[in-house]
Each structure stands twice: as structure tokens, then as C-alpha cells.
Amino acid sequence: MNYINEMTLTFDSHSINEGFARSAVAAFCVQLNPTLDEITDIKTAVSEAVTNCVVHAYPKSVGKITVWVGLTKTREIDIKVMDNGVGIPDFEKAREPFYTTKPNEERAGMGFTVMESFMDNVNLSRNENGGVIVEMTKSLERRRAVMVGGEND
């Protein structure tokens, strides 16, 4: 895939960084001139993925979370949220609506369902250390793109 612009952020798995991550991703995506609804969808999906890392990947420690975003000329946004945490034993189970491994903590078990509903595509894989890679894509509706330098228009 040819990206016209990419960014990578790595930060500690403190819950306060959930707001930072979703706002940073949203700010980066603004250059593709998305609708407010599209930006809200992206913020929500990123928040879900980063929250999973904070709560599940590093349950008893603080680890690193990396968020990568790539923008294409055809107005597609690709996002990867990656951790080096404890991993997810069963991806299928994790994606089931209302499934949670922490039923005593008032958790809805809807994180992946929300990601799937708000993005076009959500894919789960493992890295070489067993950490999780959540890959999500969203195609923005056809609007005139605004980008510094005008190189994509």
C-alpha cells in the first residue's frame, strides 16, 4: 500500500493515554477532511483498541503501546494498535459480543464489536512476542481532500 502520510506513536499503557491516543489519531486524520461522524467513529475505535491494551495486554504492569496510522491517496485510513502484552488466546471468542474475561469488573465485552461497527474492517494477529496487533481500516466518503502542498489532489 502506498501511503501519502504515516505516523507512529509509542506511549506507556497508562489509562490517561487513551484520550491522548484517540485525539492524536483524530488530529492526524483531519488532513483528509473527514466528516465529524467519521472522525468520531475513528476516535471511538482507537479508544477501544487502546483500552484493550491498558486493561488486558498489561493487566499488572505498564508496557508500551504503539499506534501507527497510514493515509492513502484514495482516502483510506489504516490504523494499527500494537502491544507486547500477554496476548489473546482465542481471537474468535474475544470478538464475540458481550464476551469478557473480567466479568466482575462491570465490563461490557463490546470493545471489538464497537470497533467492527465503527470501522470498515478489523483484523487481529499476533506479533513474534505473542502481543496483539489490531489492524483497522476505514474508507472516507468522497470529498475533496485538503492537504498541505496539495500533493494528493
Place this chain on the structure above:
Amino acid sequence: MQVNSKVYMDTLYLQISGELDEHTAHYARSAMDSQLDAGEYKQVVVDLSGLEFMDSTGIGVLIGRYKKMKQKNTPIYISNPSAQADKIFKMTALYDVMPKIN
């Protein structure tokens, strides 16, 4: 994240504003619970007009309050959700247990 409350005609209104996520959920739970425990109400209305962001963590928080108040047979209603919150509530069938009112 802020939780404000007022009581009018035996109804407790909880106004939630700011961003509700994993980071603010703990505060939201205890702030809502201290108001819910402060008196006896006929019903509770959770007003989300000031809520700027919510992810599915918010569902867990709301369902927790629903379960708590169900023991007292006190119904909880949702009012003024944003389009984004509305989408999450419909997806999770939250309105089945906490109906939306105007």
C-alpha cells in the same frame, strides 16, 4: 469528566459531562453511586447532553448502575445521548434496560 446532580419531584437527575472512558470510569462510578445512595428516588434520569466522548467502557458503567438500582426497583432512563453514544447504546441493547426518554 464531571457528574452533577439535582433532585426534582422525586426524580434524581445525573448530568454527566466530559469524556467517559477507562480512565474516567472509576470516578464516574463512585460519583454516580454517592448520588444514588444519597436518597430514595422514584426514578433516575441520566442526562448525557454534556458528554463529549464515550466508548464501550461507558456501557459497563451504566449497566453497573442499572443492576444496583434494580435491587431497589428504581428505573433509570437515558436522556440526550450524542449520535455516537446512541449508536453504542443501540448496538448493546442498553435501551432495553435503560429506556431513552426526551
